[in-house]
Amino acid sequence: MAVMVLMALTACKNSVKGPAEATDLPRTETPDSVAKAMDAFFEQAAHDSMDIHSVMIVRDGSVVYSRWQSEGADTVPHVLHSVSKTFTATAVGLAIADGKMSLTDKVIDFFPDKLPAEVSDHLKKMTVRHLLTMTCGHDTEPTGIRGEGADWVKAFLEHPVVHEPGTFYLYNSLGTYMLSAIVQQVTGQKVVDYLDTRLFQPLHIDKPKWEESPQGINTGGWGLYLKTEDLAKMGQLLLQKGEWNGKQLIPAEWVAEMSKKQVDSINPGTRLEEAESKGMTPETSDWMQGYGYQMWRCRPGCFRADGARGQYIIVVPDRNAVIAITSDVADLQGELNLVWSHILSVL
Numbered sequence: 001m002a003v004m005v006l007m008a009l010t011a012c013k014n015s016v017k018g019p020a021e022a023t024d025l026p027r028t029e030t031p032d033s034v035a036k037a038m039d040a041f042f043e044q045a046a047h048d049s050m051d052i053h054s055v056m057i058v059r060d061g062s063v064v065y066s067r068w069q070s071e072g073a074d075t076v077p078h079v080l081h082s083v084s085k086t087f088t089a090t091a092v093g094l095a096i097a098d099g100k101m102s103l104t105d106k107v108i109d110f111f112p113d114k115l116p117a118e119v120s121d122h123l124k125k126m127t128v129r130h131l132l133t134m135t136c137g138h139d140t141e142p143t144g145i146r147g148e149g150a151d152w153v154k155a156f157l158e159h160p161v162v163h164e165p166g167t168f169y170l171y172n173s174l175g176t177y178m179l180s181a182i183v184q185q186v187t188g189q190k191v192v193d194y195l196d197t198r199l200f201q202p203l204h205i206d207k208p209k210w211e212e213s214p215q216g217i218n219t220g221g222w223g224l225y226l227k228t229e230d231l232a233k234m235g236q237l238l239l240q241k242g243e244w245n246g247k248q249l250i251p252a253e254w255v256a257e258m259s260k261k262q263v264d265s266i267n268p269g270t271r272l273e274e275a276e277s278k279g280m281t282p283e284t285s286d287w288m289q290g291y292g293y294q295m296w297r298c299r300p301g302c303f304r305a306d307g308a309r310g311q312y313i314i315v316v317p318d319r320n321a322v323i324a325i326t327s328d329v330a331d332l333q334g335e336l337n338l339v340w341s342h343i344l345s346v347l
Contacts, residue, residue, distance in 0.1 A: 023204035025232060028062040033346045038065055041342040050310075050335055051328040053078065054228040058236055058322040059347055068228070071328065077208060077225035078326040081307030082268075084210070084224035085176045086234070086258070087199075089132060089294035091183045091191045093254035094198055100186040103129040107136075107157075110182050114154045122161035128182065130165040131175045132293040133263045137161040142174045145213070152213045153181050169291070171268035173221035176294060177213065180220030191218045202249055203233045222307075228324050234305075235313040235322035254293075259303040259315070261290025268308075286336050298336070300344055310335045319347040 034057065045052050053072030057065040068074050095101050107126045108115055116123075122137050130136045139162035144155030156174050180191045187194050192210040200207055208230070211223030218224075226234075237243075238259065242250030266272045267280065267287040275281070275288065282288045286304075289297035296306050298314065305313040310327035312335075323343060329335045 024063075025058060025229060025236065026062040028064055030065050031346070034065050037342045037346040038067065041338055042067070042069075044338055044342070045335075048331070048334060048338075050331065050338075052310075052335075053326040053328065054324070055343075056228050056232045056324040057343065057347070058232050058324075060320050061236065063229075063232070066228070072228070072326055074228065077227050077230075078311070079307075080224045080226060080231075080311050080326075081222050081309060082173065083231070083305045083307035083311045083313060084220065084222050085173075085294035086305035086313070087195065087224060088176050088179050088183070088191055088218075088220040089258055090199060090250060090254075091194050092128065092132065092179050092293070093250060093258065094194070095183050095186055097251050097254065098187075101128060101182065103127065103132075105182075107131065107178065107182070110185050111153055111157065114151065114157055116154075116158045120161055122164055123157065126161065126165045128179070131179050131182075133166075133169075134172050134175060134265075134291060135166050135169055135263055136172060136175050137163040137165040137168060138170055138172055138175075139163060139168070141170070141172050145174065149214050151215060152177055152217070153215070169263050169265055169272060171266075176221030177217070177219055179294075180218045181215075184217055190216070191220065192224075199237075199249060202244055202247065203230070203237065205230045205233060228326055231305075231311075231313045231324035231326075232322055235315050235324060238313075239315050239317060239320065239322055258293040258295050259297075260292050261297050262292050263290065265289070265291035265296065284333075286333060300340055306332075308332075312336075312339075314339065316344070316347060319344070321347045 051070050053070050054068045056063060105128050126136050138159055142156050142159035144150055145152045156178055183191050196207050209225045210218045212218055238255055241252040242248055242255045265287060266275055286298050289299055296304050298304055302314060302316040310329035310332055312325040314323040
């Protein structure tokens with residue numbers, strides 16, 4: 001009898017849950033095609049030594065599949081790494097909609113007391129949009145935040161702006177921190193607080209943990225923790241163009257701008273001119289499909305929030321579907337390849 005109970009509990013954890021609470025996404029029975037595809041997905045992931053922690057699939061607004069394993073747990077928030085960036089960009093869009101800032105605002109205007117002794121012409125031209133698109137003009141990512149008690153805004157502004165903003169793509173997490181600092185400057189709230197009433201509460205997401213700099217500013221580009229279902233809810237909100245239960249939480253126009261290609265892109269830590277020498281091509285790389293506002297385009301024509309070690313919110317508009325994944329994986333392209341080959345075909 002005890003064995004039967006244990007088996008039942010395990011099955012509940014690794015498949016679709018029972019009747020959903022009002023705060024959860026709706027549930028529906030897992031189609032056989034999805035169940036078989038996911039068995040193959042996890043079997044291949046294990047063969048390739050990919051440590052997948054959770055997968056949740058939402059189709060037509062209902063969860064059709066969910067599974068937690070390894071270090072994943074349905075009730076425990078997971079580190080998101082750069083998926084955090086998408087939430088920071090959402091806060092920027094809301095602040096713009098509130099009339100508190102604009103895409104063309106100059107970055108230096110927000111921090112007149114933290115500027116270097118000499119402000120270069122390139123730094124003067126840097127705007128909010130350049131931060132959003134990772135085209136702020138830095139040739140390398142700033143590293144001045146590593147010292148204890150360092151002022152992260154000052155470190156960013158002191159870093160040489162080698163290229164004219166808007167002309168050079170470089171993945172830049174501290175640029176996202178600057179967006180967080182700007183939102184806090186214009187709203188008087190940390191990003192996590194600003195999003196609480198505007199986003200988290202309407203989605204029934206418990207106010208999450210979000211790491212901060214020594215100056216008490218949410219890190220923006222990383223450091224957010226959410227549960228897998230929270231990621232799925234965010235993906236569903238983006239799929240619905242910012243609308244939730246009849247209320248427009250995010251302007252539809254902002255969702256469109258976030259999710260479309262704004263600039264050419266390349267894997268974090270790589271430069272566009274290095275792509276060919278590293279064997280990267282638009283045909284094989286999901287990091288060369290274009291970058292929006294803190295979101296990536298994908299080869300199958302969908303878009304995603306993307307974090308180190310394989311954290312994903314994948315939105316598939318033409319299938320009316322969302323895929324949320326947490327993991328600890330080194331081969332991120334390999335993980336996405338498994339999604340395209342095993343999951344996308346059955347949505």
